[in-house]
Amino acid sequence: MMTEAMPLWVEQREEVAVFTELAVEWRGLLRRSVVDTIFLTPEFQRVWWEHFGHEGQLLMLLARDPAGTLQGIAPLFASTEAGQRLLRFVGGVDVSDYLDLIVARGHEEAVYRAFMQYLCTEAPPWDVLDLHCLPDHSPTRSGLLCQVCRECCPEGVEALPEQPAPYIPLPGKWEAYLDALDKKQRHELRRKLRRAQGEALLRWERLSDPAGLEEAVETFIALHRASHPEKEAFMTDAMAAFFRDLARALFPMGWLALYTLWLDERPAASLWCFDYGADLLVYNSGFDPRFRPELSPGIVLMALCIQDAIARGKARFDLMRGGENYKYRFGAREGTVYRLTVRCPRVAGTRAMPSA
Known part of the structure; x- marks a missing residue:
């Protein structure tokens, strides 16, 4: 379909091949968008869909x-829950921290209008557009999409904070980072680093050799499961398979930063991070609880990762979704992700949206 306000052609794709066929164009559009995040890359989205999309129907707009230039992607899928047809982002909620519509900067209103007009007139019937994990700087949540949606669904649009997403803005030097911490936290962090280095043979690395990828991933999975019963429950065999395939997809792109800490030559902690753009994003972690608590391997490795991110010139150490206290002890500032829901009205079995 062609929109009237700005000539944008909307095409619907439902086959899995779209992730690989459009990969180069997709990445190019992502770089031109306001929300350029690892979770919206075709590589991450493809792996998620292959592992978790089996109960849904792909609805990629x-x-x-x-001129044929790609100006927007709506990476959606449809599923049915409690009798309602839901449209959600590919990437889900459990394993993706930031999601959004992918829209060329400066073309947001035209693309939003084109997508909503298509959804309200030509797409298969749906009841709720349920968009999770919108970053606080997203134009999608800032009002533009809400304004367009209200033309189609005047009484069914709601945008609310969903979860904290703390982050640490990084200075140019490690000492400057420490100086910015609360005095007590600065003292505690230095003390933990000295104790770990003084009471055990400490070694840590960020994986760089592809030959070591499988071993590093298995070490992470084992430490993740060992660190807490809730993490063990999360890391099912199916979830572990997702992490393995994600590592295979992202490591060749240079986007996987897998850190491991050894104490006395035993794996003590692991951090799964993403190195994407100017950010180092902390995705998940694990540690061996058999080490003495005062050695704090998880805290020590987190500090070493921050130090490494600063040395690599990163601007932001993103701790992502979840308001756990330890994040703020590292000096994190408050960020937020939002959830936007749009309920589709049914009038005599039809849906309509006024033209612009």
Whole structure:
């Protein structure tokens, strides 16, 4: 379909091949968007869909201008819950921290209008557009999409905070980072680093050799499961398979930063991070609880990762979704992700949206 306000052609794709066929174009559009995040790359989205999309129907919308240039992607899928047809982001909620519509910067209103007009007139019937994990700087949550949605669904649009997403803005030097911490936390962090280095043979590394990828991933999975009963429950065989395939997809791109800490030559802690753009994003962690608590392997490795991120010139150490206290002890500032829901009205079995 072609929209009237700005000539954008919307195409619907439902086959899995779209992730690989459009990969180069997709990444190019992502770089031109406001929300350029690892979770919206075709590589991450493809792996998620292959592992968790089996109960849904892919509903990928592409918006192109008359020259054929890709200006927007709505990476959606449809599923049915409690009798309602839901449209959600590919990436889900459990393993993706930031999701969004992918829209060329400066073309947000035209693309949002094109997508909503398509959803309200030509897409398969749906009841709720349920968009999780929108970053606080997303134009999608800032009002533009809400404004367009209200034209289609005047009484069914709601945008609310969903979860904290703390982050640490990084200075140029490690000492400057320490100086910015609360005095007590600065003292505690230095003390933990000295104790770990003084009471055990400490070694840590960020994986760089592809030959070591499988071993490093298995070490992470084992430490993740060992660190807490809730993490053990999370890391099912199916979830472990997802992490393995994600590592295989992202490591060749340079986007996987897998850190491991050894104490006395035994794996003590592991951090699964993403190195993407100017950010180092902490995705998940694990540690061996058999080590003496005062050695604090998880805290020590987190501090070493921050130090490494600063040395690599990163601007932001992103601790992502979840308001756990330890994040703020590292000096994190408050971020937020939002949830936008749009309820589709049914009038005599039809849906309509006024033209712009």
